[in-house]
Amino acid sequence: MIRVEKATKSYQSGKVKVRALNDVSLEVKKGEMAVLSGPSGSGKSTMLNVIGCLTRITGGRLWLADQEVSHFPDHxxxxxxxxxxxxxxxxxxxxxxYSTWENVSLPLLPMGISEKERRIRAMKLLEELNLETRADFMANELSGGEQQRAAIARALINDPEIILADEPLSNIDTGHVRMVIDILRELKKKGKTIIVSSHDTQPSMASLVDRTVYFASGEISLQEELGEEL
Structure with missing residues (x-):
């Protein structure tokens, strides 16, 4: 389970203090898919970074897998x-x-996994995303859609419990949107917890979503759970 309690996030922009999150509380259960929705600057991406432990909150508390991590040291x-x-x-x-497969396998490096095994795991994911023919291309030789699919493969390489996606369909052509949604569906079937930040939920993804959380000006303006407003 992921739980955020009364989270605030402030930062200094010149002489102005900006509050990106203001007293936000949120809960996502294990195996759920939640969408954080709202316009640019609404706080949804900041919340995604907070949940992903990329950004520390200024105030409030954060739990991941029933463990409070708000004050954990960086390591x-x-x-x-x-x-x-x-x-x-x-x-x-x-x-x-780095090549495509090397980028995909980067999260495995600190785990001491051999290069041979890293490539095997990376190739499996690249095949699922129709990128196996680009495995040895350098990352800057890929199209925007190919780079996005490579980024998705990298996110899945360590078989994570939680998947955080910032606009995962924004740079993918319509022919591959269905593929990515099918992957999200399979991940959800496996019990993965998925949180997506998006300004606009794809209709084809709506059937996967357990809750939608709408952000505005750093606050939650509305939550909907399986058709019920919270």
Whole structure:
């Protein structure tokens, strides 16, 4: 289970103090798929980064898998990210000096897994995403849609319990949207917890969503759970 309690996040922008999150509370149960929705600057991406232990909250508390992690030191948070969380970033964050399969396998490096095994695991995911023919291409040689699919494969390489996706369908052509949604469906069947940040939920993805949380000005304006407003 993921639980956020009265979270605030503030940062300084010049002489102005900006509050990206304001007293936000949220709960996502194990195996659920939740969508964080709202316009740019509403706080949804900040919340995704908080849940992913990429950003520390200024105030409030955060639980992952029934363990409070709000005040964990950085090296513990790094271990949680590596072992329990898979990230799909909107900007891909692929390393241009590495091949596609090397980028996909990067999360396995700190685990001491051999290069041969890393490539085997990466190729399996690349095949599922129709990218096996691009395995040895450098990341900067891929199209935008191919980079997005490579980023999805990288997020899944360590078989994480939690998958966090920032606009995962935004740079994929319509022919591959169905493929990504099918992958999300299979992950949900396996009991993975999935949180997606999106300004616009695809109708074809709606059947997978257990709850939608609407953000505005750093606050939750509305929550809907299986058709019920909260």
């Amino acid at each position: 513990f948070l790094a271990a949680i990210r590596r072992e329990k969380i898979g990230f799909i970033f909107q900007q891909f964050n692929l390393l241009s000096g």
